[in-house]
Amino acid sequence: xxxxxxxxxxxxxxxxxxxxxxxxxxxxxxxxxxxxxxxxxxxxxxxxxxxxxxxxxxxxxxxxxxxxxxxxxxxxxxxxxxxxxxxxxxxxxxxxxxxxxxxxxxxxxxxxxxxxxxxxxxxxxxxxxxxxxxxxxxxxxxxxxxxxxxxxxxxxxxxxxxxxxxxxxxxxxxxxxxxxxxxxxxxxxxxxxxxxxxxxxxxxxxxxxxxxxxxxxxxxxxxxxxxxxxxxxxxxxxxxxxxxxxxxxxxxxxxxxxxxxxxxxxxxxxxxxxxxxxxxxxxxxxxxxxxxxxxxxxxxxxxxxxxxxxxxxxxxxxxxxxxxxxxxxxxxxxxxxxxxxxxxxxxxxxxxxxxxxxxxx
Amino acid sequence: xxxxxxxxxxxxxxxxxxxxxxxxxxxxxxxxxxxxxxxxxxxxxxxxxxxxxxxxxxxxxxxxxxxxxxxxxxxxxxxxxxxxxxxxxxxxxxxxxxxxxxxxxxxxxxxxxxxxxxxxxxxxxxxxxxxxxxxxxxxxxxxxxxxxxxxxxxxxxxxxxxxxxxxxxxxxxxxxxxxxxxxxxxxxxxxxxxxxxxxxxxxxxxxxxxxxxxxxxxxxxxxxxxxxxxxxxxxxxxxxxxxxxxxxxxxxxxxxxxxxxxxxxxxxxxxxxxxxxxxxxxxxxxxxxxxxxxxxxxxxxxxxxxxxxxxxxxxxxxxxxxxxxxxxxxxxxxxxxxxxxxxxxxxxxxxxxxxxxxxxx
Numbered sequence: 001x002x003x004x005x006x007x008x009x010x011x012x013x014x015x016x017x018x019x020x021x022x023x024x025x026x027x028x029x030x031x032x033x034x035x036x037x038x039x040x041x042x043x044x045x046x047x048x049x050x051x052x053x054x055x056x057x058x059x060x061x062x063x064x065x066x067x068x069x070x071x072x073x074x075x076x077x078x079x080x081x082x083x084x085x086x087x088x089x090x091x092x093x094x095x096x097x098x099x100x101x102x103x104x105x106x107x108x109x110x111x112x113x114x115x116x117x118x119x120x121x122x123x124x125x126x127x128x129x130x131x132x133x134x135x136x137x138x139x140x141x142x143x144x145x146x147x148x149x150x151x152x153x154x155x156x157x158x159x160x161x162x163x164x165x166x167x168x169x170x171x172x173x174x175x176x177x178x179x180x181x182x183x184x185x186x187x188x189x190x191x192x193x194x195x196x197x198x199x200x201x202x203x204x205x206x207x208x209x210x211x212x213x214x215x216x217x218x219x220x221x222x223x224x225x226x227x228x229x230x231x232x233x234x235x236x237x238x239x240x241x242x243x244x245x246x247x248x249x250x251x252x253x254x255x256x257x258x259x260x261x262x263x264x265x266x267x268x269x270x271x272x273x274x275x276x277x278x279x280x281x282x283x284x285x286x287x288x289x290x291x292x293x294x295x296x297x298x299x300x301x302x303x304x305x306x307x308x309x310x311x312x313x314x315x316x317x318x319x320x321x322x323x324x325x326x327x328x329x330x331x332x333x334x335x336x337x338x339x340x341x342x343x344x345x346x347x348x349x350x351x352x353x354x355x356x357x358x359x360x361x
Numbered sequence: 362x363x364x365x366x367x368x369x370x371x372x373x374x375x376x377x378x379x380x381x382x383x384x385x386x387x388x389x390x391x392x393x394x395x396x397x398x399x400x401x402x403x404x405x406x407x408x409x410x411x412x413x414x415x416x417x418x419x420x421x422x423x424x425x426x427x428x429x430x431x432x433x434x435x436x437x438x439x440x441x442x443x444x445x446x447x448x449x450x451x452x453x454x455x456x457x458x459x460x461x462x463x464x465x466x467x468x469x470x471x472x473x474x475x476x477x478x479x480x481x482x483x484x485x486x487x488x489x490x491x492x493x494x495x496x497x498x499x500x501x502x503x504x505x506x507x508x509x510x511x512x513x514x515x516x517x518x519x520x521x522x523x524x525x526x527x528x529x530x531x532x533x534x535x536x537x538x539x540x541x542x543x544x545x546x547x548x549x550x551x552x553x554x555x556x557x558x559x560x561x562x563x564x565x566x567x568x569x570x571x572x573x574x575x576x577x578x579x580x581x582x583x584x585x586x587x588x589x590x591x592x593x594x595x596x597x598x599x600x601x602x603x604x605x606x607x608x609x610x611x612x613x614x615x616x617x618x619x620x621x622x623x624x625x626x627x628x629x630x631x632x633x634x635x636x637x638x639x640x641x642x643x644x645x646x647x648x649x650x651x652x653x654x655x656x657x658x659x660x661x662x663x664x665x666x667x668x669x670x671x672x673x674x675x676x677x678x679x680x681x682x683x684x685x686x687x688x689x690x691x692x693x694x695x696x697x698x699x700x701x702x703x704x705x706x707x708x709x710x711x712x713x714x715x716x717x718x719x720x721x722x
Contacts (some may be wrong), residue, residue, distance in 0.1 A: 107439045109440055111469070111650075136608075138610075151674055153672050164607075166607050178597040226598070231560050233544065275657075289437040295614070303607070303611060308515040312513055320596065327437055
C-alpha cells in the first residue's frame with residue numbers, strides 16, 4: 001500500500017489542532033497528541049493518528065467530554081479511584097498514572113483504578129512513564145467486547161491489554177505490552193485489506209467453529225483468547241482478560257464484560273449499563289522500595305544479555321526482547337518521519353475539512 | 362490407574378509428621394502441610410503430597426533449610442523484600458503474603474518480593490489468603506527452567522505461574538491461577554503414563570521442531586510459552602513469563618532465567634549464580650481502598666452470573682468461571698476424601714520407612 005512520510009513535528013501540530021477543534025484545553029490537547037504520536041513513532045500504527053477520526057465521531061455523538069473534570073473520588077496512601085468524567089482516555093490515563101507515581105514516590109507503590117473513561121491509546125505509553133523515575137509501570141484497560149470466552153460464542157470481553165514496563169541500565173527498558181486475545185483486531189484488518197486468509201486459532205464463527213476467514217467478525221464471529229483453544233490454554237487467555245476486566249472496572253465502577261461501550265460511534269452502548277464509561281488500572285512500583293535501583297538495573301542488563309544470547313531456531317531470527325522492535329522503530333521514525341497509509345491520509349484530510357482546520361499535507 | 366482414598370485429617374497428620382522429621386517447627390510443619398493439602402483438596406494433585414518426597418530429597422542435599430530465619434530486609438510503607446533464608450517456599454510464601462496483607466490493611470496495598478526461597482506449592486493458596494479479608498490477592502513465582510522463549514531452543518524460563526484471587530459476594534471467589542506455558546509439565550506426565558501422544562504446540566524438540574512426543578523433554582526439548590508459536594502469540598506467553606521472572610527475582614535478588622535452581626535433587630544448580638534461591642512476588646489490594654467492598658462484590662456476582670449465562674458452543678460444556686472446578690473439587694474431597702494414585706501411595710510408604718515415621722495406610 002502506498003504511504004506518505006510525515007515529520008513528527010508536523011503530525012504533532014496537526015493532531016493538536018484536531019483536539020483543539022474538539023474543545024480540549026491547551027494542556028489536554030498536547031497530552032492527547034503525545035499519546036497518539038508515541039504510538040505512531042513506535043510503529044503501532046493502529047493506535048496512532050489513524051484513530052483521530054474515530055475519537056471525533058464519538059465526540060460528535062456526545063460520548064466524549066472534551067473538557068472533563070478528572071478527579072480522585074476515593075483514596076488511601078497507596079490506592080485511588082479516579083472518575084474520568086467521560087474524557088478522552090488519552091488524558092484521563094496520564095492523570096491516573098501521575099497519581100500512581102506520586103503515591104509510589106511517597107509510599108513505595110501506587111495503584112489507581114479509573115472509571116468513566118474512554119479508549120486510552122497504547123497501554124505502553126502510560127506504563128513507560130514510570131521507567132525514567134526508576135519505577136516499574138503497569139497499565140491495563142478494558143475494551144469493547146469482541147472476544148468470546150472459552151467454550152462460548154458470545155463476545156463478552158475486549159482484547160483487554162496489559163502492559164508492564166521495566167527499566168534497565170545500559171539497554172532500553174523491557175516493555176511487555178500485549179492484548180490478551182490470540183490476535184488483535186488490527187491483524188484481521190491487514191488480512192482483509194490484502195485479501196488474505198488468517199491462521200486458524202484467531203477467530204471463530206458465530207457458531208463457534210474454527211475459521212480462516214478474515215471477515216468472520218462481520219458474520220457474528222468473535223476473536224479468541226490467547227491460547228486459541230482449550231487444549232492450548234485459551235482458558236488462561238480468558239483468565240487474563242477477566243483479570244483486566246475486574247481490575248479496571250469492577251474495582252473502579254466502570255462498565256465490564258459485554259456492557260463496555262463500543263469504541264465505534266455507529267454502535268450504541270447497551271441500555272441499563274452497570275457502570276460508567278470504560279475502565280483502566282494503573283500501577284507504579286518504586287524499585288528502591290525493594291532493592292537499590294542500580295542493582296536492579298544491572299541485573300536487568302544481565303537478564304537481557306543472557307536472553308539475547310539464547311540459541312535461535314533460525315540464525316536469521318534471534319530472540320526478541322519485549323519492547324525492542326518498538327524502541328527500534330522509534331529511533332528510525334524520529335529521524336526519517338512517520339509513514340501513513342493512503343487511506344489514513346485521506347481520512348485525515350476529510351477530518352481537517354470537516355473541522356475547518358488546516359490540512360496535514 | 363488405581364487409587365486409594367484418604368480422609369483429609371489422616372493425610373494432614375501424615376504430611377505434618379514428614380515435615381517434623383525434616384526438622385520443621387510445629388508452626389512451620391502445620392503451615393507447609395496446609396499448603397500441600399489445599400492443593401490435593403482442590404484437585405491439583407501434581408502440587409500436593411505427591412511432591413513430599415521431592416522436598417525431602419532437596420532437604421537431604423542441604424538445599425532446603427528446615428529452620429529458616431525468614432525476615433524483611435528492606436521496606437517502605439507499601440513494599441518489602443524478604444529473605445527466605447533457604448526455607449521451604451511453603452512457609453516463606455505465607456510469611457510474605459502476611460506482610461503484604463498487613464501493609465494493605467494500613468496503606469491500601471502491600472507488595473512483597475521474595476528471594477532465597479524454594480518451590481511454594483500452588484500460587485492459588487497464597488493469593489486466596491487475601492480474599493476473606495476483602496482484598497484482591499496476587500501471587501507469582503519463578504521456577505526451574507523448562508520453557509524456551511519464542512524463536513529459541515534454550516530452556517530459559519520456568520512455567521512461572523501467576524495467580525489473581527478476587528472475592529465475590531454470594532458466589533465463590535474468582536481465582537485465576539495459571540502457568541504461563543502452553544501446558545504444564547504435569548500434563549506431559551499424564552500422557553507419558555498413559556502412553557499417549559500430546560497435542561502439537563505444547564513442546565518442541567531440541568532443534569525447535571514441533572513434536573507430539575510426550576517424552577521430548579528428555580531428549581533436550583522444551584516447553585512452549587502460552588500461545589505455542591509466534592503466529593498464535595507465544596511472544597505474549599514469553600512476555601508474561603518474563604514479567605513473572607523479573608517481579609519475583611530481579612526485584613528481590615533471587616536467581617532468574619536459566620539460573621533458577623532445579624526443583625529436582627538429581628540436578629545441581631549452575632555455578633556462579635547471580636542471586637539467591639528462587640523468587641516469589643506477592644500482592645494484596647484492599648478493595649475498600651478503591652470502593653466499598655459490598656459494591657465490588659455485588660458487581661462480581663453480576664459479572665459471574667452474566668458470564669455463566671454465556672451461550673455455549675456445546676450445551677454440554679458451559680463456560681467455566683476461573684477457580685470454579687477447584688472449588689467444586691474441594692467441596693467433594695472435604696467430604697469424600699482425597700484420592701491418591703498407587704505410585705504416590707507407594708512413594709509415601711517408602712518415604713515413611715526412610716524417615717522412620719508411621720505409614721499413611
